[in-house]
Amino acid sequence: MVYPYQALYQFTYKVFTAMGCSESDAATASNVLLSADLRGIDSHGVARLSGYVRLWQAGRINTKPQIKVIHETPSTAVVEGDRGLGLVVAPFAMAIAMQKAEAVGTGWVAVQNSNHFGIAGYHAMMALEKDMIGMAMTNASALVAPTFSKEKMLGTNPIAVAIPANEQPPFVADFATTTAANGKLEILQRKDLETPTGWVQDQAGQPSSDASILKKDGALLPLGSDREHGSHKGYALGSIVDIFSAVLSGASYGPWAPPFPAYIPMPENMPGQGLGHFLGAMRVDAFRPADEFKQHMDQWINRFRHAKPISPDQPVLIPGDPERIMEKHRLTNGIPLLSAVIDDLQQTGAIFGISLV
Amino acid sequence: MVYPYQALYQFTYKVFTAMGCSESDAATASNVLLSADLRGIDSHGVARLSGYVRLWQAGRINTKPQIKVIHETPSTAVVEGDRGLGLVVAPFAMAIAMQKAEAVGTGWVAVQNSNHFGIAGYHAMMALEKDMIGMAMTNASALVAPTFSKEKMLGTNPIAVAIPANEQPPFVADFATTTAANGKLEILQRKDLETPTGWVQDQAGQPSSDASILKKDGALLPLGSDREHGSHKGYALGSIVDIFSAVLSGASYGPWAPPFPAYIPMPENMPGQGLGHFLGAMRVDAFRPADEFKQHMDQWINRFRHAKPISPDQPVLIPGDPERIMEKHRLTNGIPLLSAVIDDLQQTGAIFGISLV
Numbered sequence: 284m285v286y287p288y289q290a291l292y293q294f295t296y297k298v299f300t301a302m303g304c305s306e307s308d309a310a311t312a313s314n315v316l317l318s319a320d321l322r323g324i325d326s327h328g329v330a331r332l333s334g335y336v337r338l339w340q341a342g343r344i345n346t347k348p349q350i351k352v353i354h355e356t357p358s359t360a361v362v363e364g365d366r367g368l369g370l371v372v373a374p375f376a377m378a379i380a381m382q383k384a385e386a387v388g389t390g391w392v393a394v395q396n397s398n399h400f401g402i403a404g405y406h407a408m409m410a411l412e413k414d415m416i417g418m419a420m421t422n423a424s425a426l427v428a429p430t431f432s433k434e435k436m437l438g439t440n441p442i443a444v445a446i447p448a449n450e451q452p453p454f455v456a457d458f459a460t461t462t463a464a465n466g467k468l469e470i471l472q473r474k475d476l477e478t479p480t481g482w483v484q485d486q487a488g489q490p491s492s493d494a495s496i497l498k499k500d501g502a503l504l505p506l507g508s509d510r511e512h513g514s515h516k517g518y519a520l521g522s523i524v525d526i527f528s529a530v531l532s533g534a535s536y537g538p539w540a541p542p543f544p545a546y547i548p549m550p551e552n553m554p555g556q557g558l559g560h561f562l563g564a565m566r567v568d569a570f571r572p573a574d575e576f577k578q579h580m581d582q583w584i585n586r587f588r589h590a591k592p593i594s595p596d597q598p599v600l601i602p603g604d605p606e607r608i609m610e611k612h613r614l615t616n617g618i619p620l621l622s623a624v625i626d627d628l629q630q631t632g633a634i635f636g637i638s639l640v
Numbered sequence: 641m642v643y644p645y646q647a648l649y650q651f652t653y654k655v656f657t658a659m660g661c662s663e664s665d666a667a668t669a670s671n672v673l674l675s676a677d678l679r680g681i682d683s684h685g686v687a688r689l690s691g692y693v694r695l696w697q698a699g700r701i702n703t704k705p706q707i708k709v710i711h712e713t714p715s716t717a718v719v720e721g722d723r724g725l726g727l728v729v730a731p732f733a734m735a736i737a738m739q740k741a742e743a744v745g746t747g748w749v750a751v752q753n754s755n756h757f758g759i760a761g762y763h764a765m766m767a768l769e770k771d772m773i774g775m776a777m778t779n780a781s782a783l784v785a786p787t788f789s790k791e792k793m794l795g796t797n798p799i800a801v802a803i804p805a806n807e808q809p810p811f812v813a814d815f816a817t818t819t820a821a822n823g824k825l826e827i828l829q830r831k832d833l834e835t836p837t838g839w840v841q842d843q844a845g846q847p848s849s850d851a852s853i854l855k856k857d858g859a860l861l862p863l864g865s866d867r868e869h870g871s872h873k874g875y876a877l878g879s880i881v882d883i884f885s886a887v888l889s890g891a892s893y894g895p896w897a898p899p900f901p902a903y904i905p906m907p908e909n910m911p912g913q914g915l916g917h918f919l920g921a922m923r924v925d926a927f928r929p930a931d932e933f934k935q936h937m938d939q940w941i942n943r944f945r946h947a948k949p950i951s952p953d954q955p956v957l958i959p960g961d962p963e964r965i966m967e968k969h970r971l972t973n974g975i976p977l978l979s980a981v982i983d984d985l986q987q988t989g990a991i992f993g994i995s996l997v
Contacts (some may be wrong), residue, residue, distance in 0.1 A: 356745030358715040359926040387744050388713030393927050416888075432956045434948040444880050454883070456876035462869050479868050488950030506863060506870050511836050512819050513863050519813035519959045520877075522944070523801050526811070530936050531773075531927045537943055554939060569716040570750050570888045579887050582911060586894055587879070591791040593845030599789045602876045 284625060285617040286639075291329050292317055294632065294639050298332060301635035302339050303346035304368070312370035315401040320618045323609035324457075326466025327402045330624045333631040335368065335399070337545035344368060344398060350375050357387045361532055362394045366557060369400030369421070373560050377406045377419065380564040384415055388569030393532035396556035399423070399543050403443035404457030404606070410445060410564045411453050414573045417445040418563035422528040424542040427461055428502035429522075430515045433488030435502045436538050439464055440524035445603075447567065449577035451584040455603030460521040461503045468494045468503075473621075481508030527561040534559025641982060642974040643996075648686050649674055651989065651996050655689060658992035659696050660703035661725070669727035672758040677975045680966035681814075683823025684759045687981045690988040692725065692756070694902035701725060701755060707732050714744045718889055719751045723914060726757030726778070730917050734763045734776070737921040741772055745926030750889035753913035756780070756900050760800035761814030761963070767802060767921045768810050771930045774802040775920035779885040781899040784818055785859035786879075787872045790845030792859045793895050796821055797881035802960075804924065806934035808941040812960030817878040818860045825851050825860075830978075838865030884918040891916025 292313050299309035320328030338344045348367030352360045360379050364372035376392040383390025400406065403419040410417025423438025439459035446454040459465075463482040471478055471494035478492045485491040486500035493501065505517030529536035535553040542549070567576045590599045620628070628639050649670050656666035677685030695701045705724030709717045717736050721729035733749040740747025757763065760776040767774025780795025796816035803811040816822075820839040828835055828851035835849045842848040843857035850858070862874030886893035892910040899906070924933045947956045977985075985996050 354928065356923070356926040357743075359745040359922070361927050388716040389746060389748055391746055391922065391926075429944060429947055429956050431949055431951070431954050432947040433950045436944060436947050444876075446880075446883055454879070456873075456880060458870075458873040458876060460873075462864065481869050506873055507819065508865075508869055512838050512865055512869070513815070515957070515959075516815040516817075516863055519801075519815060522811070522959065523803075523813060526803055526937070526940065530933065530940055531924070533928055536936075536940055554936060565716070565748065566713070567888070569713040569748075570718050571711065571890055576887065579893075579911060580883070583883065583887055583893055587786060587793060590786055590789040590793050592788055593790045594788075597788050599786050600872070602872070602879065
């Protein structure tokens, strides 16, 4: 079934308000969450709303957080999220990164004591309107095994980078540092299909194509899949995201990252506070005049768009193209939801007496 | 044959001096170049010396450059390399990034009009001695095809990140944003072996295992190998490196990046000056007390080192482990060179009347 954006927005906003969020926080959180549905990252959108509600019920989310800066220099800050929704804490932190960039050229904010922040791309893209390059990353519950290991040590730890252009739409990369994101496994599970080789391994660390392998002590593989194809590079990337997001900020890192599903107990002996993020903003004109930079970005994008295609049916894409096309389509035509997601939203609404029309 | 580090250093230093470098520049360049041999990245070390000499003979390298800052803010700068050796320009730029970090927490320097800078890891590691996180990246001659393309548009565009620890050795990631680096192809060519699938494609964009395919209009593949295994992520990473290094700085980007082999003509209509780099330094204590951070890095490293291995014979490695072990070994036991490399060095030395003892 297909829902208009506004209907899902109103529903989500009411649920966040009923959880105790201020109107302003509920609006921010709904914006961020639904930006995933608009951009086609269905696993990170409204389908996750019930997960946030369960974390709140378990006392792991504070809907009236005192988010604050606990340390800063002219170009850096550490934000304490006070167990607030990551959907609210991350935009707060990104705004500070942008203020720092305004003042001294760049701003870099590490966040502790937060939780799942939606899609990284949303936060990175905040920078675009100010002619800044935006960056966002976060650590997450451990699902990924390092090269040579059978133990889940890292989250899917995404990186997003948004770069403004002039006449061309912006360059927006937003990707998990794994071969395939967890959401893709869930889609295959529902269809009872196998994964391609190189996405997951079983509990002994051997190759698997079982889309449910994570429930059987298996693990996702870092970008690169295996050592011969560069999985040590994906492992390094995921590690850098973990360290920037959680070790720099004082959050809980590696296998100690707090799990998103509320039924999973918190890890013992956590070395820091909650989940961590890392957000950055660089003023383009801290390097060269903004107009000049954006014209060269147009030329860059144009040239890559016209790189010789292997097949005439599939031109080369610029990072952000598929999501932008999807957003335009879904704003007009609505957002399709699976019946399992609709049931879940109705049950979630029922907790607060809110109906999904 | 195996050469002591000091012998190769003296030889390299004399060649750079004979090319017209100042003593100080020759020392820096020799340090950077040979750090690759010490760390086991043989493709980026002394084996490339003749390539630099040929670029100099072709008038593409200026051994008496006026390297200068042409734009800056408190946390950023753009450095004009004046066609100097990248081996000299990059350390100059990194020193500025570190000065900026000292003053305002972080420093970010984009470089134009440079050329090949050796291994990215060297420059990133400069930050470690000051308890800073170091980052280095560079664009390079186009050898890599974007996802869905059969055209070479990006270099192997490496990323290095160095993070200090306390009792543990530092975390040092340094990797090409491709499935396999070009150096690995060269090794297979010499042995007349095929590549694994997923490293290269042929001129039509179809899978290939020909280690010489780059000479036949084939291309390297981005990290991830194919769309199903995330090559669009490797393509995005390589693109980010290209844009940060070359579009932010005013260097020449994408397929217009100047080629390293001097016999390849320069691209027409270059959109900027020379090759570009991007260097960053973040003071750890701009986020949290340095001792605290480094103790947590020890804990991070320790925990990952002890992640359950798939095979008891192969423990999990921390990025930087293999290179550090190699460096220790080669400092003591010398650096092995292939006879083809020795011949090449002897011919190079002969140009200046310098002999490789």
